Amino acid sequence: xxxxxxxxxxxxxxxxxxxxxxxxxxxxxxxxxxxxxxxxxxxxxxxxxxxxxxxxxxxxxxxxxxxxxxxxxxxxxxxxxxxxxxxxxxxxxxxxxxxxxxxxxxxxxxxxxxxxxxxxxxxxxxxxxxxxxxxxxxxxxxxxxxxxxxxxxxxxxxxxxxxxxxxxxxxxxxxxxxxxxxxxxxxxxxxxxxxxxxxxxxxxxxxxxxxxxxxxxxxxxxxxxxxxxxxxxxxxxxxxxxxxxxxxxxxxxxxxxxxxxxxxxxxxxxxxxxxxxxxxxxxxxxxxxxxxxxxxxxxxxxxxxxxxx
Amino acid sequence: xxxxxxxxxxxxxxxxxxxxxxxxxxxxxxxxxxxxxxxxxxxxxxxxxxxxxxxxxxxxxxxxxxxxxxxxxxxxxxxxxxxxxxxxxxxxxxxxxxxxxxxxxxxxxxxxxxxxxxxxxxxxxxxxxxxxxxxxxxxxxxxxxxxxxxxxxxxxxxxxxxxxxxxxxxxxxxxxxxxxxxxxxxxxxxxxxxxxxxxxxxxxxxxxxxxxxxxxxxxxxxxxxxxxxxxxxxxxxxxxxxxxxxxxxxx
Numbered sequence: 001x002x003x004x005x006x007x008x009x010x011x012x013x014x015x016x017x018x019x020x021x022x023x024x025x026x027x028x029x030x031x032x033x034x035x036x037x038x039x040x041x042x043x044x045x046x047x048x049x050x051x052x053x054x055x056x057x058x059x060x061x062x063x064x065x066x067x068x069x070x071x072x073x074x075x076x077x078x079x080x081x082x083x084x085x086x087x088x089x090x091x092x093x094x095x096x097x098x099x100x101x102x103x104x105x106x107x108x109x110x111x112x113x114x115x116x117x118x119x120x121x122x123x124x125x126x127x128x129x130x131x132x133x134x135x136x137x138x139x140x141x142x143x144x145x146x147x148x149x150x151x152x153x154x155x156x157x158x159x160x161x162x163x164x165x166x167x168x169x170x171x172x173x174x175x176x177x178x179x180x181x182x183x184x185x186x187x188x189x190x191x192x193x194x195x196x197x198x199x200x201x202x203x204x205x206x207x208x209x210x211x212x213x214x215x216x217x218x219x220x221x222x223x224x225x226x227x228x229x230x231x232x233x234x235x236x237x238x239x240x241x242x243x244x245x246x247x248x249x250x251x252x253x254x255x256x257x258x259x260x261x262x263x264x265x266x267x268x269x270x271x272x273x274x275x276x277x278x279x280x281x282x283x284x285x286x287x288x289x290x291x292x293x294x295x296x297x298x299x300x301x302x303x304x305x306x307x308x309x
Numbered sequence: 310x311x312x313x314x315x316x317x318x319x320x321x322x323x324x325x326x327x328x329x330x331x332x333x334x335x336x337x338x339x340x341x342x343x344x345x346x347x348x349x350x351x352x353x354x355x356x357x358x359x360x361x362x363x364x365x366x367x368x369x370x371x372x373x374x375x376x377x378x379x380x381x382x383x384x385x386x387x388x389x390x391x392x393x394x395x396x397x398x399x400x401x402x403x404x405x406x407x408x409x410x411x412x413x414x415x416x417x418x419x420x421x422x423x424x425x426x427x428x429x430x431x432x433x434x435x436x437x438x439x440x441x442x443x444x445x446x447x448x449x450x451x452x453x454x455x456x457x458x459x460x461x462x463x464x465x466x467x468x469x470x471x472x473x474x475x476x477x478x479x480x481x482x483x484x485x486x487x488x489x490x491x492x493x494x495x496x497x498x499x500x501x502x503x504x505x506x507x508x509x510x511x512x513x514x515x516x517x518x519x520x521x522x523x524x525x526x527x528x529x530x531x532x533x534x535x536x537x538x539x540x541x542x543x544x545x546x547x548x549x550x551x552x553x554x555x556x557x558x559x560x
Contacts, residue, residue, distance in 0.1 A: 026560075029402060030402075031402055031559070032559065032560060040560075051404045052404075054402060054403065055404045055437045059402055060396055061395060061399075063395045063398075064394065064395045065394075065395035065396055065399045066395075066396065067322065067326075068394070068397075069320065069325075069326045069329060069330070069394045070325060070326070074325065078318060078322055079399070079403075080314065080315075080320075081314060081315075081318040081321075081398070081405065082318055082403040082405055083402075083403060084314070094331075126399075159419035206323070
C-alpha cells in the first residue's frame with residue numbers, strides 16, 4: 001500500500017478487524033519494524049529516525065493505556081515529563097487539554113473511578129499534551145455508548161478545525177469515518193482497496209438502492225427484475241433482494257407489477273441512498289458488521305478482566 | 310530530555326502508586342512478620358546459635374532480607390501488569406531510552422522495598438533482636454540497596470519475557486521461595502553438607518543475608534567485602550540480562 005497524508009487532514013483508515021489498520025499505525029509510530037517498504041512521518045524515516053518521529057506524533061491506542069492508580073492530572077504530568085516539558089509548560093498545557101475534553105472537574109480523581117468515555121477523553125488529551133504534528137487515533141470510540149461516541153466525535157472535529165494537525169483515525173464504524181474524515185482509505189487484508197473522500201467513495205455506487213423483503217424470491221422473479229430499465233445490479237441476500245438503480249422511486253411501481261404478475265409476495269420495500277457500508281461490501285465482498293460485534297464482545301471480556309484485578 | 314528526569318519520572322510513579330496502596334503495604338508485612346513471630350518464638354526453644362544467640366535474633370536479618378526479596382521481585386514483576394493494562398505502551402512509545410525507563414522503575418521499587426525493610430528493621434531493634442549503630446546502619450542500607458536492586462532487575466528480566474500475569478505464581482513458587490529458603494536466612498550456612506551446601510553457596514541471596522548479619526552485629530560466615538562483591542556482580546548480571554530482555558519487548 002502507498003499513500004500520503006497532508007497536515008490539516010483527517011485521514012480515515014477503514015476496514016474490518018484484522019485488516020491491518022493497527023499494524024499500519026504501529027509501524028508509523030515506530031512501535032513495530034516494517035518488514036519491507038518505507039515510511040516517513042513529518043519528513044523523518046520511521047526506521048532510522050525513530051526518536052524524532054516519536055517526538056512529533058501523539059497516539060491514542062486502541063486498548064486502554066492509562067495508569068488507573070494515578071489521577072487524571074498525574075497521568076498527564078507523567079506524559080509531559082517523559083516528553084521533556086518544564087513545569088510551567090506542563091501546567092499550562094495540562095489545563096488546556098483538560099479543558100478541551102471537559103475533564104477539569106475530575107482531574108484530581110483516580111483514573112480507576114473514571115467511566116470508559118472519560119478514560120478515552122483523557123487519553124486523547126494526553127496524546128495532545130506535547131502538541132504533536134500528527135495524531136494517531138486507533139479506534140477512538142470502540143466499545144463506547146452512542147452518546148459518548150458522539151461527544152468524542154465532537155472533540156475530534158474541534159481538534160481538526162483548531163489545530164492544523166494531521167489526524168489519522170482507524171475505525172470499523174462506517175458512520176464514524178463518514179462523519180469525521182476528509183479522506184478515507186478502505187483497507188482489507190493488508191491492501192488499500194479504495195482511497196478517496198467519503199462522497200466520492202459513495203458515488204462509486206451511483207443511484208439508489210431498493211431493498212425488498214420477500215419470503216420466496218423465485219429465479220424467474222429475479223430475472224424479470226434485472227430486465228427493468230436502469231436496474232444495474234440485482235443482489236439476493238437472505239430473505240431479501242437489493243436492486244441498484246438510477247432512480248429508486250420510479251422503479252418501485254415496476255417491481256410491484258412484476259411481483260403481481262408472477263404471484264410473488266413482497267412484505268416490505270425501502271428506497272435509500274448508498275452509504276459507506278455498501279461501498280465496503282461492494283469493494284471487499286463482505287460485511288463489516290459481524291467483525292464489529294465480535295470485537296465489542298472482546299472488549300467486554302477485557303473490561304471484566306480489569307475488574308477481576 | 311535528560312536521562313535523569315526520565316529516571317525521576319518513573320521513580321515518582323512507583324512511589325506514588327506505592328504510597329497509595331495501603332492494602333498492599335499491610336499485605337507485604339504479613340508473611341515476613343509471620344515467619345519472624347512464629348518461627349522466632351516457636352523454634353526458640355530448640356535452637357540457639359552457638360549457645361548464645363536466640364533463634365529470633367539469628368533469623369532477624371534474614372527476615373528483613375525476606376521482606377526485601379519479596380517486595381523487590383513483586384515490584385519488578387509489576388511490569389507484567391503494565392503490559393496487561395496497556396500502560397507500558399504509553400511508556401515505550403515516548404521518545405526516551407529504555408535503559409532510563411528500567412533504571413527509574415528499578416529505583417522506584419528499590420525505594421519501596423527499602424522502606425518496608427526499614428519497618429522490619431525498626432521492629433527488630435525495638436524488640437531487641439538486633440543491635441544497630443550508625444556505621445552498622447549505613448552498611449545495612451548499602452546491603453539492602455544492593456539486594457533490592459539486583460532482584461528488581463531479575464524480576465524485570467522475567468516479566469519482560471512473560472506475556473501475562475498467570476506466570477506470577479510460577480515465579481513465586483519456583484524462583485522466590487527457593488531463593489529465600491536456600492539462602493541461609495533460616496539456618497546457619499556453616500556445617501551444611503552435600504548438595505544443600507553447594508546450592509546455598511551458589512545462591513546470591515546467601516551473601517546478602519550474611520552481609521546483613523555482619524552489619525547488624527549478628528554471627529556471620531563470609532567477609533563483608535566478599536559479600537558486597539558478590540551482590541554487585543549479581544546486580545551487574547541481572548541488569549545486563551534484564552536490560553537486554555526489556556529492550557526487546559515489542560507491543
